[in-house]
Amino acid sequence: MTNTDWANKDFYRVLGVSKDASAADIKKAYRKLARANHPDSNPGNAAAEERFKAVAEAYDVVGDEEKRKKYDEMRTLFGSGYGPFRPGTGSPEGQPFDLGDIFGGAGGPGGGLGDILGGMFGGGGAGTRRTTRSSASRRGADIETTTTIGFTDAIDGVTVSLRLASEAPCPDCRGTGARPGSMPRVCPECEGVGMRAASVGGAFTLNETCPSCRGRGMIVDDPCPTCNGSGRGLSDRTIQARIPAGVRDGQRIKLRGKGAPGEHGGPAGDLYVVVRVKPHPVFGRSGDNLTITVPVSFDEAALGAEIKVPTLLGVPVTVRIPAGTPSGRTFRVRGRGATRKDGTKGDLLVTVEVQVPAALSDEARAAVQAYREATGGVDLRSGMFAS
Numbered sequence: 001m002t003n004t005d006w007a008n009k010d011f012y013r014v015l016g017v018s019k020d021a022s023a024a025d026i027k028k029a030y031r032k033l034a035r036a037n038h039p040d041s042n043p044g045n046a047a048a049e050e051r052f053k054a055v056a057e058a059y060d061v062v063g064d065e066e067k068r069k070k071y072d073e074m075r076t077l078f079g080s081g082y083g084p085f086r087p088g089t090g091s092p093e094g095q096p097f098d099l100g101d102i103f104g105g106a107g108g109p110g111g112g113l114g115d116i117l118g119g120m121f122g123g124g125g126a127g128t129r130r131t132t133r134s135s136a137s138r139r140g141a142d143i144e145t146t147t148t149i150g151f152t153d154a155i156d157g158v159t160v161s162l163r164l165a166s167e168a169p170c171p172d173c174r175g176t177g178a179r180p181g182s183m184p185r186v187c188p189e190c191e192g193v194g195m196r197a198a199s200v201g202g203a204f205t206l207n208e209t210c211p212s213c214r215g216r217g218m219i220v221d222d223p224c225p226t227c228n229g230s231g232r233g234l235s236d237r238t239i240q241a242r243i244p245a246g247v248r249d250g251q252r253i254k255l256r257g258k259g260a261p262g263e264h265g266g267p268a269g270d271l272y273v274v275v276r277v278k279p280h281p282v283f284g285r286s287g288d289n290l291t292i293t294v295p296v297s298f299d300e301a302a303l304g305a306e307i308k309v310p311t312l313l314g315v316p317v318t319v320r321i322p323a324g325t326p327s328g329r330t331f332r333v334r335g336r337g338a339t340r341k342d343g344t345k346g347d348l349l350v351t352v353e354v355q356v357p358a359a360l361s362d363e364a365r366a367a368v369q370a371y372r373e374a375t376g377g378v379d380l381r382s383g384m385f386a387s
């Protein structure tokens with residue numbers, strides 16, 4: 001509802017009284033019409049409801065001495081007094097006519113007529129207000145938890161059972177906060193509504209949380225010893241959570257809607273799972289790639305070889321080592337790494353490490369001696385002593 005609508009209306013006609021009716025007559029007319037059109041007596045009758053609102057709106061203005069005076073002044077200002085208001089029309093003095101002034105003076109903060117009517121209807125009865133208040137839905141809280149999974153499960157993805165402790169009504173007092181066997185009593189200050197009207201000046205009121213019961217509507221004289229009267233407790237629940245393939249150690253995974261349940265139909269919160277990944281005895285991770293270090297002999301590195309390398313899935317792959325491969329060189333085996341988000345796979349990075357035998361047979365010793373003689377005279381470190 002806008003102020004323009006407000007100015008277009010003939011509140012006297014709505015109430016069926018003359019412009020110079022007495023305050024008592026206006027009140028009498030309003031009561032009669034409000035009773036006749038009250039939604040409680042006309043369930044499902046939209047027309048009656050409309051009339052009821054119009055009557056309440058009219059009485060809100062002309063039933064108040066101060067506002068009625070300003071309303072009358074405004075109507076006079078526009079000539080006939082009852083002609084339709086044209087938006088954008090200036091006052092005779094050429095000043096833009098600001099309807100906000102009318103309410104600004106009388107109403108204080110919180111303004112618009114819609115708010116006023118809203119408060120009025122909300123305040124019509126305790127029952128109405130209670131419904132409005134308790135139907136406010138609230139989103140559930142976010143929860144964070146940690147889980148540890150195996151190395152292979154991190155690569156493939158896994159479904160884990162998570163035990164979550166979340167807020168729930170105290171089991172001993174079933175959420176009332178009162179000692180079992182006793183009952184909380186209805187707050188006398190707000191009559192159980194949890195809200196009370198606070199005057200902010202003039203005929204205008206705002207609802208505020210009841211200070212006596214802090215909005216609960218109930219007062220606990222003998223608090224429940226388990227929850228100290230808060231009515232809150234913890235409950236355990238176990239959920240199944242899917243950890244996606246390719247998760248890394250320390251990664252935080254968001255599971256939408258798996259957090260604490262919402263209240264009054266509100267959505268559930270989210271669950272965050274911090275994933276710890278156990279190390280593997282053979283394989284390591286480097287992003288989407290798997291890593292492995294394999295030993296090779298000197299002759300394999302020097303002469304070249306085809307070596308069998310294990311993969312995480314158990315089927316070995318053959319890696320060709322070219323002749324003259326230095327220790328520490330890394331070879332890439334495509335598609336044998338961790339699964340990426342898009343379903344493709346990273347690579348397996350195979351690093352070779354030349355092993356020196358701790359002991360040699362007589363035959364092997366003779367062969368290495370022969371090798372030394374065959375390569376005699378080459379000093380690998382000569383370049384380090386340039387002088």
Ligand SMILES: [Zn+2]
Binds near residue numbers: 188215
């Ligand atoms: Zn209260």
Ligand SMILES: [Zn+2]
Binds near residue numbers: 173224227228229230
């Ligand atoms: Zn309790």
